[in-house]
Amino acid sequence: MSVVVSGLRCSYRSGDRPAVSIDSLELTAGPVGLVGVNGAGKSTLLRTLAGARRPQHGTVVIDGKELYGRHGRTAVQGVGYMPQEIQFPGELSVTQVLRYLCWLRGIRSRAATTRCAQVIDAVGLIGQADQRTRQLSGGMRRRLALAAALVSEPRVLLLDEPTTGLDPEQRAGVRRIVAGFGEECLTVMSSHVMEDVASVTATIVVLHEGSVHYQGVTDAFVAERGGPERSPELAFLSTIARSKS
Numbered sequence: 001m002s003v004v005v006s007g008l009r010c011s012y013r014s015g016d017r018p019a020v021s022i023d024s025l026e027l028t029a030g031p032v033g034l035v036g037v038n039g040a041g042k043s044t045l046l047r048t049l050a051g052a053r054r055p056q057h058g059t060v061v062i063d064g065k066e067l068y069g070r071h072g073r074t075a076v077q078g079v080g081y082m083p084q085e086i087q088f089p090g091e092l093s094v095t096q097v098l099r100y101l102c103w104l105r106g107i108r109s110r111a112a113t114t115r116c117a118q119v120i121d122a123v124g125l126i127g128q129a130d131q132r133t134r135q136l137s138g139g140m141r142r143r144l145a146l147a148a149a150l151v152s153e154p155r156v157l158l159l160d161e162p163t164t165g166l167d168p169e170q171r172a173g174v175r176r177i178v179a180g181f182g183e184e185c186l187t188v189m190s191s192h193v194m195e196d197v198a199s200v201t202a203t204i205v206v207l208h209e210g211s212v213h214y215q216g217v218t219d220a221f222v223a224e225r226g227g228p229e230r231s232p233e234l235a236f237l238s239t240i241a242r243s244k245s
């Protein structure tokens with residue numbers, strides 16, 4: 001599994017400074033933590049890697065296939081994406097939403113039944129499987145968004161702030177899922193919670209003002225930059241301070 005980015009420029013309005021400007025980035029070993037201050041470009045990058053927003057310039061190659069090129073449809077089939085915000089049709093139940101996504105992905109009925117049950121269990125929504133999505137709490141909705149990203153058994157899993165708004169038990173559950181999936185697919189997870197990033201990711205990418213300011217092994221990042229207490233928070237802050245100077 002690999003995601004290779006070259007010469008990427010993503011802008012929302014022509015004439016503005018690009019929200020993301022990355023000359024070269026290769027992601028192969030996961031899980032990958034994607035961190036940066038508000039507005040650093042994390043969501044824009046994940047949206048672009050998910051095939052949801054065409055960049056103005058540059059290429060995104062997933063497992064050898066250009067996402068915005070001729071084989072884009074094949075490339076995007078292997079990607080699961082959990083955006084920061086997502087709306088579900090309120091009248092559909094949790095299971096119906098996931099079955100619909102399976103249908104869109106061409107997953108056959110029997111396989112879809114198994115797959116939906118597995119992901120509902122994985123994200124801890126068994127008690128809500130038949131509940132309409134408009135009755136879900138914010139945290140449950142986030143977990144449904146995670147289930148939606150997982151349901152097609154992606155080879156590349158892109159998670160935008162998956163632990164935001166979850167209680168401690170559910171946060172730990174998401175961390176377990178990310179750590180587990182790290183072995184089967186390339187997971188990229190953005191987060192503001194450095195503790196979550198440090199505990200589950202193998203490598204880390206620090207974005208600052210749309211560009212990559214650090215890429216390396218998470219443990220080394222924390223050991224080198226996290227002070228005597230090896231604090232993930234301090235490692236992040238010292239990297240950002242270096243980016244500014």
Ligand SMILES: Nc1ncnc2c1ncn2[C@@H]1O[C@H](COP(=O)(O)OP(=O)(O)OP(=O)(O)O)[C@@H](O)[C@H]1O
Pocket residue numbers: 012013019036037038039040041042043044045
């Ligand atoms: N829909 C949009 N229209 C215009 N500008 C946008 C839009 N979405 C993001 N931006 C701008 O692009 C830049 C990067 O934003 P982005 O949401 O990717 O950052 P982020 O690192 O995910 O931030 P956060 O941590 O706050 O979620 C910011 O300057 C932001 O204002």
